[in-house]
Structures are given as C-alpha cells and as structure tokens.
Amino acid sequence: MDQRTRPAPRLAPLPPEHSPDLKEQFDATQKRMGFVPNSMLIMQRDAKLTRAYAALSGAIWSADSKVDLKLKRLISHVASRSAGCRYCMAHTAEGASKLGVEQQKLDEVWNYQTSPLYTPAERAALDVAVAAGCVPNAVTDDMFLELRKHWSDEQVVEIVGVIAMFGFLNRWNDTFATPLEDEPLHFGETHLASQGWDAGKHLR
Secondary structure (H helix, E strand, C coil), rough: CCCHHHHCCCCCCCCCCHHHHHHHHHHHHHHHHCCCCCCHHHHHHEEEEHHHHHHHHHHHHHCCCCCHHHHHHHHHHHHHHHHHHHHHHHHHHHHHHCCCCHHHHCCCHHCCCCCCCCHHHHHHHHHHHHHHHHCCCCHHHHHHHHHHHHHHHHHHHHHHHHHHHHHHHHHHHHHHHCCCCCCHHHHHHHHHHHHCCHHHHHCC
C-alpha cells in the first residue's frame, strides 16, 4: 500500500515530548524495546493509565522474572495470535528475536506441540496461552493441572500475568488499529508473512 493511500490513524500517536511528565516511563520503554511503541504514544493522553501500564509492563519483563523472558515473549506471541492482534504478533515475534530466541524456534512456535525444539514445560505454558487468547477463554482444568506439573505457583502467576497483559494490549491495539512501527513491521513482513501474517489495518 502506498504511503499516500494509507488510512489515517484512528487516534494519532503523539510524540513523546508531548508529555514530559512521562519521560521516566518512555525512557524505560525505550531502553527495553529500542523505541517507544505507538500504543503508548496513543495512551499518553491518559497519564495515569500510561504510568499504570508502564509499571505492569516493567513487572512482567523484570530481569528477576522467575520465568525465562524468552518464553514469556513466545507466550505473548501465541496468545496474541489466538486473539488475532497482528500488531502484537509482530511486536512479540520481533521482541523474542531481540531477546535471543533462535529464528528456527520462533518459526516452529505454531508446531510447538510436536516440535523437538520445545520442552514439555514450554508446551504446557503455550497450551494455556493459546487457549487463554481465545474468546471465550478455552483454558481447561486439565491444561492447568499440566501447567502446574512443570511450574511453581509463582511462575504460574507470571505466565498468566503476561497472557493477561496481552489481553489488554490485543484489545487496545486492535480497537485503535495502532500503526505498526518500522522495526516490527519489517520483522513481520520478513518472518511472519509465510505463516499468513500481514499488517492489515495496522499499516497506516
């Protein structure tokens, strides 16, 4: 789609300088992601919401996480795909790659149930993520029992926490049709298109 024919954003991202009182949150996000995402640049119109989201995101991606951050990125990716959010799919896949998830493992994420690249513990977590991303929620007692065979209570809370945060982000970004930034857009076009992904309404 030519730049000139792209639809205008439903609500335009504002530059970070628009909200100098959110500099701490934007700087932390820039350090973690390499850029401030358009989702937050739209959100900054509500400073309290932006601070609350930044605090939740910081807790989810904390360096002292009891669940490997690479797996958390994969969990967020499959949950977002179940929910159908192409913006979050591109972000989470690109984020997984930046954290060091091997491209082969990322390419195999939708074959995780049979791929030798995934452990039983990872499969249990991804099963819950896929089911939790559905509407209505499709997580079963059996899935949860399998999850708890492999993960401590604290780890289970972290796993469900990342799924829940992306439940918010999936709805936020699909409702706003948040424009994809250059880096995740390029990653999606390069690595996800063969799996049926395209930017859709997020190409603005």
